Amino acid sequence: MGAVLRFVDLAVAALADAREEIDALNVYPVPDGDTGTNMFLTVSAAREALQEATGGDPGADLSAAMQAFSRGALLGARGNSGVILSQMLGALANRIAGAGSQDRSAAVFAAAMTEATDASYAAVGTPVEGTILTVARAAADAATAAAEDPTLRLGPVVAAAAGAARAALAETPTQLQTLADAGVVDAGGRGLCVILDAAETALTGRRPVAASRQPGRELGRHRIPVPMPTHDLTPGGPAYEVMYLLDADDDAIGTLRAALAPLGDSLVVVGGDGLWNVHVHVDDVGAALEAGLEAGRPHRVRVTHFAEQVAAAGESGTGRTGGGTVRDGRTVVAVAAGSGLHELFAQAGAVVVDGGPGRRPSTGMILEAIERCSAAEVVVLPNDPDSVRVAEIAARTAEEQGRVRVAVIPSVAQVQGLAAIAVHEPGRSFDQDVLHMTATARHARHGAVTVAVRQAITMAGPCEPGDVLGVIEGDFAIVGHDLETVATGVIERLVGGGGELVTLVAGEGATDLAGRCAAHVESHHPTVDVVVYDGGQERYPLLVAVE
DSSP states (O other): OHHHHHHHHHHHHHHHHHHHHHHHHSSOSSSOOOHHHHHHHHHHHHHHHHHHHHTTOTTSOHHHHHHHHHHHHHHHOOHHHHHHHHHHHHHHHHHHHTOOTTSOHHHHHHHHHHHHHHHHHHHSSSOOSSSHHHHHHHHHHHHHHHHTSTTOOHHHHHHHHHHHHHHHHHHHHHHOHHHHHHTOOOHHHHHHHHHHHHHHHHHHSOOOGGGGSOTTSSOOSOOOOOOOOOOOOOTTSOSEEEEEEEEOOGGGHHHHHHHHGGGEEEEEEEEETTEEEEEEEESOHHHHHHHHHHHSEEEEEEEEESSTTOOOOOOOOOOEEETTEEEOSEEEEEEESBHHHHHHHHHTTOEEEEOOTTSOOOHHHHHHHHHHTTOSEEEEEOOSGGGHHHHHHHHHHHHHTTSOEEEEOOOOSHHHHHHHHHTOOTTSOHHHHHHHHHHHHHHOEEEEEEEOOSOEEETTEEEOTTOEEEEETTEEEEEESOHHHHHHHHHHHHHTTOOSEEEEEEOTTOHHHHHHHHHHHHHHOTTSEEEEEEOOBSSOSEEEEEO
8 A cells, every 4th residue: 555655655755756747748829728637636636535534554455546546537537548548547546446455566557557558448439549548558558468477576566567658658650640740759648758757756766767858858840730539529420329228248348349339430338337338329219229129138228319309208207215315407518718608608507517628627626516506417628629428428427427417518619519509408308408419519510710839830830939820620720920810700601601690708818809709790691690708818818609
């Protein structure tokens, strides 16, 4: 237990030192990359849970401590990187807690690394090499190979894993073109190396030589701000979202994944010990359900059609009790990236969780909001691509407690969340309400205006610090020098696809810009309505939606 406590303290300190560097490795010329921050906060939450469970006592019960550590990581996970890391830490903790007194610690660590890596790959429907997953696999393989030598103690095995992780990190640009074009290594992989280096130091007392080097500190002169592949909805993607809980033996899950993978995309299967949460986007709903029936017993099935005119059938929500309190009604939980946005969502009746680049909410924060609202049915609006998976894990955790039914609308922008909550109608059935909110969010074309903080090569051409960047549907589309010119350019491109309503959300100190853009819409598109809100968000002077 003493080594575990030392490791966690060192890991948190090391991530604190490296968080800005890791954030900078995100391949964007604007300051909303927060992989390092998310990983730091995830491990910090795990440490807090461990300290609370043990009181810092090296003689505390190992099994209970590891359970607390695992749950702390899960509830504290922020962003996609934090979710993957929490899966790894949970698998490590479970393997260590299950070790027998006669088990060799080096072999236990090697097995734990393998199980952690497998859990991380399993949680992602379409794993991408050149990411944290690749670095984890290299570390696990090296630990397994080293542990085969019965003379090696735990320290050298951990050192072998850490060294292999650093070597794999250096190779990530050869596996992912985005990284190669930007001249950086993978941010999540770098964070994992920091953690493994901390483990080596905790066990050997030595700081790895290579750990003092900081891959990506010299980030090169050019970057291409192309997002890493995600599993969010795309306009040309499958028509249905299928989700269900599955009672199944663990050994049936591999066959299930193999059956679901060819049916569509966004496949995520997480869980264990006989209970699994299945999520997939498909065109053939029947085939997705048949795969679940062959693996075990699906229940709490939810099918959402992403077309506005098609109704989804499903179970209706009912009041549930927990802690003596009857849960009733329906509530929206929304993540807001600014004080004005917070007020807008609150006025619409939502329970609001503050977020935004650099301070994205944890799983525990969203779970606490779900629990606090005391509703039998909850709709979650993450309003950010890096918070969708965090929201999904919070929803799954709440439902596993059996007191509430939760649906996550995969809104990837604040303005999509505003569009969705505008059509929220508690008088509808739960499935109908989720259907309409999902369709509305998906069909709200969105854009933004921000300012570059570093030199880069964007999809719209090169930019320098201080240049104004126009973003459309997550891609950089315009590079300019004047906020209003770029903002009206974004608006024109979005309105060019048709629409009846333009929503403008002014960032911190940018109300004049929003007003001028509203006047532009009224002058050039008199048949299009325009509404302006004060969002108060940082880093983005203007957010735009066209419906």
